[in-house]
Amino acid sequence: MAKEKQFVSQIADIEADFPQWYTDVVLKTKLVDYGPVKGTMVIRPYGYAIWENIQREMDARFKAMGVENAYFPLLIPMSFMTKEAEHVEGFAPEVAVVTHAGGEKLEEPLVIRPTSETIIGHMYGKWVESWRDLPLRLNQWCNVMRWEKTTRPFLRTSEFLWQEGHSVYATGEEAEAETLRMLALYREFSETVLCMPVLTGRKTEKEKFAGALATYGMEAMMHDGKSLQSGTTHYMGQNFAKAFGVQFTDKDGTLKYGYTMSYGVSTRLIGALIMTHGDARGLILPPPVAPVQVIIVPVAMKKEGVLEAAFALAEELKSAGVRAKVDDTDNSPGWKYNEWEMKGVPLRIELGPRDIENGKFVAVRRDETEKQEYDRADAAKTVQTLLGLLSKSLYQKAKARMDERIVSADSLEKLLAGVEGGCFVRAGWCGDRACEDKVKQFAQATARVLDEKNDLPVCVCCGKKAQHTVFFARAY
């Protein structure tokens, strides 16, 4: 006990050392641990339960849109990777390679999927024959591997969990529309399920997916003002269809290549919500994904009837669909308050003999400090209302921060000052890669997404006419 208590107080100061705060919080709340191989993570039950909630919410949305789940093999022949020229250039340096299996050297090395466009393209080439087979819209929930030099739990690890959706359409217009539809789905999901405001938009050529014609990204502002890419959708045109022979006989009898697109979000979303909502005391988990939404702490636990009343309340809340839990451990109430605050449980209920006698309970929202008393009779309804208010409030707070911290710049110096001050910087851009590279060099900032509006007249770097307005930021 004493050892754990010490850990709680050892969370680094969120303002003074945010990276250390993050590491402390994810380890000490037991969301995750380091795996034995460098760059790998073990997702512990408290972290995995968040992922299960994300999966359930996201998967329901996919199914409602008519997307079906499937499962494609982990190992991809090396030769597949080279079929799309840009794709291999982008991913080859990061792959893990299986050279031996079953006690023998393989004839052809196999790569562990870094993403599955190639192997899915191969299967689609086999399955798609007629316009009747289109659109073909599949998704898989799986693990992928990208060998990274610098890693951090959830944010960048050599192996991570994700979903990857892959669709083929008969026309480019339809495939592009799906690319934007999925981006909108991700945005709605972030806002309502993760209570996390995002910027969405097209990526520059430099930042796009290897092999795509266009990549769209969803960017969220973290506590320190840096950006975290939290989801992407890609329009491939016919690049992969041609590489893998995804052809169909159209209604007019002619043979045509399909148009493909893909989209993905990963366990990185867990990192995103931690760094969006957390505070000095630890995690604040958005109610829709919190493994425990309500922690009930019995006060004077050994007095007759207190524990029974706590468990009865928990059952009542569970019946109403609330994820409630009683902390009946031997720790003191004060210790429990600290622990569950660090673990980010949205709502704490305190229930003691006097509350029980008076038909009341006390509740404290994780984002507030004051205790409020409520009628026991309306518990389920009250708790649902409080969780809803908390969700809204988390979103609004994060939204206000992001809005406050979006500034414009018309010079590299101002752009640098902006990102150093923890802001996203809107700036004009001529569209040249050279200027994008210079911004990176000068301000360690990258083009996160293009704004839909193009209202800034000149390029922040070269001063020529701007082709786009860009959100620049430092990013994870």
Next chain:
Amino acid sequence: MAKEKQFVSQIADIEADFPQWYTDVVLKTKLVDYGPVKGTMVIRPYGYAIWENIQREMDARFKAMGVENAYFPLLIPMSFMTKEAEHVEGFAPEVAVVTHAGGEKLEEPLVIRPTSETIIGHMYGKWVESWRDLPLRLNQWCNVMRWEKTTRPFLRTSEFLWQEGHSVYATGEEAEAETLRMLALYREFSETVLCMPVLTGRKTEKEKFAGALATYGMEAMMHDGKSLQSGTTHYMGQNFAKAFGVQFTDKDGTLKYGYTMSYGVSTRLIGALIMTHGDARGLILPPPVAPVQVIIVPVAMKKEGVLEAAFALAEELKSAGVRAKVDDTDNSPGWKYNEWEMKGVPLRIELGPRDIENGKFVAVRRDETEKQEYDRADAAKTVQTLLGLLSKSLYQKAKARMDERIVSADSLEKLLAGVEGGCFVRAGWCGDRACEDKVKQFAQATARVLDEKNDLPVCVCCGKKAQHTVFFARAY
């Protein structure tokens, strides 16, 4: 269309060539396809939906027992594999090895998990400190890889999906009790969710898991009388705890090793239910896991109101929790009947203008041929009743077959005749490995599980006093 129609009629005769029937059925109903790497499979939406239903049902049972989900890394340092002597001997020949990653040769080769006792043992060694941390009961849903020479979709593939549960207890008694508890859970699951009768029992030393003190198996009888191992649970004693330093300070202050156990079922269960229930016309899917439980075929579909009535019925059934679907394609009703029969949909509803007018609908169970008319007003209740009856009937039919085909033998010749006749053979066994090997050589049959009863007096092979009564069978 013509092409597909031809495929349907091309299913091999189930009695004449069961292996070919299996291959035809799994491919033609689009449950699965071959992946590009030899021995791999692609699980297509219709197959994956069965797996999702299995997962949902099984996962709910685990959670109700207090088991939590987590996720451990795919890649295991080669050195971990060698820490438990029997384990490495059993699995080393089958592993796929990553030797290069991120463009460099790795210092230590990494194996793709064939099972995760070692890496989970390593993490448990890090996490477990006190008796308060026990029991520790985690499960993961993931992919695993075992490089096999002879493969068949679902039954044996180099990569497959499974769940693996791993628990540590303070005492051997508790860990053994959990091993039997999980075996009972698998049995109940097979019987009620897959409608599949099984034999459960302890495995012989020869057949046990590499590194376990005892393995328990669940064996199901397939259509051809062969056995399919459909789930296993393992009691490890302190073998892995000692190899990975899983130690805890007990209540008395002394440092002790924990006792571990593990358990798993895989996508092989899909193969099991196909080969248990299928018939000459194709699949018969047990209602609890069927992706589509009721297919509604509109008759005279172009007549006014028919399609609307079909969709209204589907919505009503869905609201009642039934997975219903309308086939509104251009194919003829007869073609649809054949297709959905092959795909094993438990219940077909035919709905035409006259039925609609009379307030009736016609339903046909997949395991029967006669059509029955029912009142439209009670549709949801009727359908639920029919699905329940079908589940029971599938179980009873398979149970009757298994019961009929369990025979006893007191000589190797009789044992051979039994397994050649598609039976499980109960026989006495002295307990010597030599006799077990001789049975294998003589009859190509293996000891599937030990019977709880030991009522046969002498060893079927050597004639000495029997120590056990064994179920011998040919197996997949």
